Amino acid sequence: EIVMTQSPATLSVSPGERATLSCRASQSISSNLAWYQQNPGQGPRLLIYGASTRTTGIPARFSGSGSGTEFTLTISSLQSEDFAVYYCQQYHNWPRTFGQGTKLEIK
Amino acid sequence: QVQLVESGGGLVKPGGSLRLSCAASGFTFSDYYMTWFRQPPGKGLEWVSHISRSSSTISYADSVKGRFTISRDNAKNSLFLQMNSLRAEDTAVYYCARDLYGSGSLFDYWGLGTLVTVSS
Numbered sequence: 001e002i003v004m005t006q007s008p009a010t011l012s013v014s015p016g017e018r019a020t021l022s023c024r025a026s027q028s029i030s031s032n033l034a035w036y037q038q039n040p041g042q043g044p045r046l047l048i049y050g051a052s053t054r055t056t057g058i059p060a061r062f063s064g065s066g067s068g069t070e071f072t073l074t075i076s077s078l079q080s081e082d083f084a085v086y087y088c089q090q091y092h093n094w095p096r097t098f099g100q101g102t103k104l105e106i107k
Numbered sequence: 108q109v110q111l112v113e114s115g116g117g118l119v120k121p122g123g124s125l126r127l128s129c130a131a132s133g134f135t136f137s138d139y140y141m142t143w144f145r146q147p148p149g150k151g152l153e154w155v156s157h158i159s160r161s162s163s164t165i166s167y168a169d170s171v172k173g174r175f176t177i178s179r180d181n182a183k184n185s186l187f188l189q190m191n192s193l194r195a196e197d198t199a200v201y202y203c204a205r206d207l208y209g210s211g212s213l214f215d216y217w218g219l220g221t222l223v224t225v226s227s
Contacts, residue, residue: 036152042219046213046215091211095154101151
């Protein structure tokens, strides 16, 4: 099973600033990585797939990068609605696995 | 608009059973693979099971294999998860999700979840 490790566990950033979230895979997953956003009491929302492709309707301030084992989600100018928990997920091997999440909180 | 609504969660004793349902609307249910995930309180997400459009392909996580059964009724736009021999470690919010490409890779719509608590 591929283990996904996210860092940091919690990230405190002020609105309008940039946030950088990291995700590492225990083995190469090529670009088979997705990012999800989850707000309290809701199911996750798919933001990015293929490591860098935004899904329909996701603002351009969200960007993803990386390949192999190291990945990054960057939110360029944080809006109030961006403060949530973010998960990375690999779909290179079965079972599909998620990182433990990064909580993005208001500084 | 796409909606997925889970139901059937609750409190059950260890060794007991529950049947979860997921009602789908806003899309052609029979065109999509569907998946169950779970999330223990305060923890991350775990893939549980998925089912193909015609139910011909089914997979389970090792942690639930032999105890859980996924099924679907395309005529009723519904997805199910029969959970038997429940354990404390099955306590979680259970989500159903639509599989975007039918490859078990990406999940573009999720429900709000239903809480399953296994405790004596």
